[in-house]
Amino acid sequence: MSESTDRDARHKARMQRKKALIDEKIAQAQDEYGLLLVHSGNGKGKSSSAFGMVARALGHGIRVGVVQFIKGAASTGEETFFRRFPEEVSYHVMGEGFTWETQDRQRDIAKAQEAWAVARRLLSDESVGLVVLDELNIALKHGYLELDAVLADIEARPLLQHVVVTGRGALPGMIEAADTVTEMSLVKHAFKSGVKAQKGIEF
Amino acid sequence: MSESTDRDARHKARMQRKKALIDEKIAQAQDEYGLLLVHSGNGKGKSSSAFGMVARALGHGIRVGVVQFIKGAASTGEETFFRRFPEEVSYHVMGEGFTWETQDRQRDIAKAQEAWAVARRLLSDESVGLVVLDELNIALKHGYLELDAVLADIEARPLLQHVVVTGRGALPGMIEAADTVTEMSLVKHAFKSGVKAQKGIEF
Structure with a gap:
């Protein structure tokens, strides 16, 4: 041989x-039922992976809801793109910038609570098969929202609805509640070695 | 106070x-130039993060090329969706299933090389701003393609073109060549505890 x-x-x-x-x-x-997925860690890809799942769901004819809890000046590409499909994607951007841009805790709390009201509507809509709660972990970590109330609303969603929660620093209770948790870790990053954040890649 | x-x-x-x-x-x-990004690790989100970046790029009016080196029965949602935009996304699926489905090494090698010929065309097209080489790491790990030749073609691409390479088991040479490397690690997975792979989430 x-x-x-x-x-x-x-x-x-x-x-x-x-x-x-x-x-x-x-x-x-x-068994088949709606999953709660959490994307956490300090690396890249937490939000973009959620938006890849949006594309995948749309390919299967599944309607999607998105709530971005923190509007970065940076996250505009996916919003522009998915707003092309208003019948298929219900897209909501809340907040007015990262917390270190605004420096006003009371306003951040009010904005997070407005955003959660929108999320609750999506979480009680049977016609929505996937809900993305982008950067929700940040709002929870800063105490802008109560974890127990948030988990109760997620728990009460339609049986087949999937939920993706992103953001670094997922609280232990969120990890406990999740079906799947993925940790994105930074191994190497061009940004750290002096390359400008780039359109289409970083935002 | x-x-x-x-x-x-x-x-x-x-x-x-x-x-x-x-x-x-x-x-x-x-500095501003095209980045080489690598998504590796055993967790979820390597490919879906790349597809999220496709959505982001399309939102900025950037044309995209995608080559999927391994066609899983599983990865159909994103393909169906992005094929809606043939002017904006050049989408190519190569191979005929995971290698443990085909069990034919010579055929896998031939398919990987056909796929690389398509990738090379995208990597020499100035009008394409983002190229996704999905599961390329698997083809390299199995020795279906030569790392040096692959890296030379990636290196020779247009100055502003971004490339995303996905797949577990990225070779050290690929990590060395990359600008950004993200490791996706599994913290907890519903699939392991007896939940069926689900449309719109897993594929």
């Missing part, structure tokens, strides 16, 4: 074992 | 220091 044929044969055997394992796992996973 | 007023004042002072630091960092970041 040549070295290459041998390598191919070993590859095939390994892949057969892997397929058997994966098929078994899929067969075990029976 | 009441406890609440005191807390607000401390908050304001902390946020002012934070803003000063951030403004300084932004001023230092002067």
Whole structure:
């Protein structure tokens, strides 16, 4: 047997074992219900991953609601794009900039509470299959919203509705409540080594 | 001073220091050029984050190219959605399923090389501002493509073109070449505790 044929044969055997394992796992996973997904960590991709899921949901004909709890001067591209589809995406941007831009705690609290009122409407709308609560973790971490009240509203949503919560510093109670938690960690970042934040990539 | 007023004042002072630091960092970041971003790790969100960046780029009027190196039965939502915009997104799906589905190494190699020929065309097209090379890391890890040749083509792209490479197990040479590397780690996953993969979320 040549070295290459041998390598191919070993590859095939390994892949057969892997397929058997994966098929078994899929067969075990029976229940279908709306998931609560949390994207946290200090790395990039927490929000963009949520917006990728919006694209995926729209591809399946699922209606989507988005609430951005913190309007950065930076996050305009996805808003411009998804506002093209007002029948499919209900898009809401709350707040008026990062908290270190505004420096007014009472105003931030009022804005967060207005945003939550919008989120609650989406969380009680059966026609919405996916709700993105972008940067909600930040509002919770600063105490602008009560975790218990937020989790109660999320818990009370329609059975098949998925929810994605993003933002660094997810509170332990949010992680506890979630079905899936992904931590995005920064391994290396061009911005730190002196490259300007770039349109279409950073915002 | 009441406890609440005191807390607000401390908050304001902390946020002012934070803003000063951030403004300084932004001023230092002067250069503008196309970035190479890598999304790796075992967690979710590597591909969906890249597709979120596609949405963001489209919001800025930037044309996008996508090559999916591995067609999972699973990844159909984003394809269906972005194919709605053929003038703005050049979308290519290569391969015929995960390698543990096909179990044929020679065919996988041939498919990966066809896919790379498409990627090269996008990487030499000045009108394309963002190129997504989805699951390229998998093709490299299995040795279906040569890392050096791939990096040379990426290096030779138009100056302002951004590239996003996804897939677990990024090779050290890919990480070395990247401007930004994000590691997506799984903290908790519903799929593991017996919930079926769900349309609009997992695929």
